[in-house]
Structure formats: C-alpha cells, structure tokens
Amino acid sequence: MLALVKKPRIELSIHGKHVDELLSWIKEKYEVEVLVEEPDDEMILIESTSFWKEMERNRIGNLLSGARLKAGLTQTELAKRLGVRQNMISDYENGRRTYSDEMAGRLSKVLKVKEERLKYGRKHQGTDNSE
Numbered sequence: 345m346l347a348l349v350k351k352p353r354i355e356l357s358i359h360g361k362h363v364d365e366l367l368s369w370i371k372e373k374y375e376v377e378v379l380v381e382e383p384d385d386e387m388i389l390i391e392s393t394s395f396w397k398e399m400e401r402n403r404i405g406n407l408l409s410g411a412r413l414k415a416g417l418t419q420t421e422l423a424k425r426l427g428v429r430q431n432m433i434s435d436y437e438n439g440r441r442t443y444s445d446e447m448a449g450r451l452s453k454v455l456k457v458k459e460e461r462l463k464y465g466r467k468h469q470g471t472d473n474s475e
Contacts (some may be wrong), residue, residue: 351375402439404464409437411455411462425454 351374358366370376390396399406412422412433419433426433426447435441443451445463452459 355379404442404462405437405439407461408451408455411451411457412437415455417455422451422454426450 356370367376367378412419415422417425419437420430423430423433432441436443442464448462448464449459451457451462455462
C-alpha cells in the first residue's frame with residue numbers, strides 16, 4: 345500500500361502484517377490519502393528497475409553533479425576553481441571519465457562534502473582514473 349500523509353508531507357509504503365491497524369493510527373493524527381493498494385506479489389524491488397540500474401551505473405557522477413548544483417556552481421565555475429577544463433567536469437558527471445582519490449579530495453574541498461562520498465569503490469578499480 346502506498347499512502348500519503350499530507351501535512352507533514354510524507355509518502356509511505358506499508359507492507360506486511362497489521363497494515364490496516366497502522367494506517368488507522370496514522371489517520372487519527374494526520375490527514376492521509378491512500379494512493380495505491382496492491383498485493384505484495386505485484387510490487388517490484390526498485391533495484392530491479394532500469395532507472396535504478398542507470399543511476400547505479402553512474403552513481404559517483406550523479407553524486408558529483410548533485411553536490412555541484414547544491415553548491416550553486418556551474419561546471420565551468422567548478423572547473424575554474426579546480427584548475428581543469430569544463431569538459432573534464434562534464435565527463436566526470438556523465439560517467440565518461442573517472443577521477444583519482446586526489447581529485448576526489450580536491451572536489452570535496454571545493455564542494456564542501458565528505459571526501460568519501462565522492463570516491464570510487466572497489467567495483468570501479470581498473471577503470472580509467474585520469475584527471
């Protein structure tokens with residue numbers, strides 16, 4: 345079941361035993377709208393969707409892009425602060441190029457995010473780590 349608590353706005357996916365009991369309790373405190381009622385056997389894991397697979401394929405690039413946008417920088421501005429070309433930032437964000445741990449450190453300082461969030465994991469070793 346997919347339910348929406350209108351204020352505060354919270355979307356809930358509720359499955360398993362006692363769903364109706366839980367929903368009744370929530371309705372006592374908040375205005376609730378049930379968006380979808382489906383049996384569990386019709387649900388699919390998000391990890392099996394093409395959207396998820398595409399997002400995971402370029403997870404680091406998506407995180408970098410999000411951090412850059414949150415910092416209010418364009419690719420050109422970020423590139424200038426790092427002393428690299430804008431097309432390198434584009435390549436990083438679009439998964440056409442990976443970067444080194446040293447570059448992850450430089451990016452994290454400029455974007456003010458934890459360095460670990462911008463580092464590639466073991467599954468990416470062996471890819472082009474050029475800067």
